[in-house]
Amino acid sequence: MPLKLCANISLLFREVEPLQRMDAARASGFEAVEIQFPYEQSLDEWQQRQSSTDIRVPLINVPAGDLMAGGEGLASVPQKRDDFRRAVDSCAEFAEGLKVDCVNVLAGRCLNDKRRLHHLDQFMHNLDYCADQMKSLGVKTVFEAINTHDMPGFLVHSVEQSREILRNINHSNLAMQYDVYHMSRMNEPVLEQLPELLSDIGHIQFADTPDRNEPGTGDLAFTEIIGLLREKEYRGWIGAEYNPSDNTDNSLGWMKTHFPEYHS
Template structure:
């Protein structure tokens, strides 16, 4: 059985953020993720989780100045101190929320820069962060993101992410496999699952319809087939619903679940 997790940064946009926890629970979901928790005290978020019987499965470490277009600082020169402070803050939130995974965004490489220098700094910062996280039991995640949606993003390919994990520490570092991004950057999704799931390096999966990032039952990808593959391969993590609803979240979610049930996948 596939376990679905609502991404509260994208779903239930007609609700105030703190009310989205209850909305997800009413729709029968028992797990949530979102981009960032830092606008709220951990105790406030934990209360919403507990009140609604929800588990927090993922959030992101501080990304730098999101409003100014920064998408992570792990690879950016001169930001090492801010990066380390951000990791410590994320680990505290993870502890308070009972969340075992934190995504660390790589950052945008300027067109005039040498990507190899950014990549080297990225790996150095990740190695430090993994050692910092080890005593907490939190696994840090890397997510390849397509450059159509995020131009200049450092990490775009599954192979790059898996090489980083293997080179640093697979027990403390994992891959966040967003099948929406993977389809746009690489395709060949069934083969990717069959190749990478057995490695144990894939710690979290996310889905959205391609190309418009709407409900996963619409677009060019057969997500019922892919969810069935996750089940067959023994994936036991959550599948994050990180899409932009085309209309009402609950209506679209009901339709998507019926679509996969009709194809023999329970969720």
């Protein structure tokens, strides 16, 4: 079976408006897309576009409040528990409507070290809640570690933390989202880690390091990583989540080389 590849249309195909990016991805050979935060457009608009392009949506994020504007987000702040639950409700509507495989919960930042343990405890309670809510829809809940160079203060930033959270929650509908870009930026040994982590991983994303552009622009061992995932017969989705160094179509050389089954 081929690896399952999708394009993150929050970063790729920004040459066109969000709703047109499904069409652009389809024209470039992708059969699936992931969307970080689809909520600025209506579900009906996305569904119409999804139907016309016959494209899958494996992943969306749960709304994250003020996280992308530099705030702490929703998922780990004790005082925002009710806001997080409303965000899960919104996400569930889109997840069901778009028939997604996974929803990603961003832990957010903790801007006061004295509150870190409280934030971590709230995050685990919220993950457990989200995993419960999504299970009835047949949707997996995932969470990811994000590097602290790009997001200083991010609560979860290592594989060790991620594995500990999985062990502590021990929920059948919860898995790790592994972003090779973020873990490479944190000097995690990606090639050594992946084989032992695959049973805990629900979704993988990639970008080259250190500048988060397309594969081939930095020092990421992309050939070896893709070869390993093929060898281990990884069955989850792999999301291209990078900032193209040129227009998106000109950045897709890696696709022709490493995913010839998808390249148009």
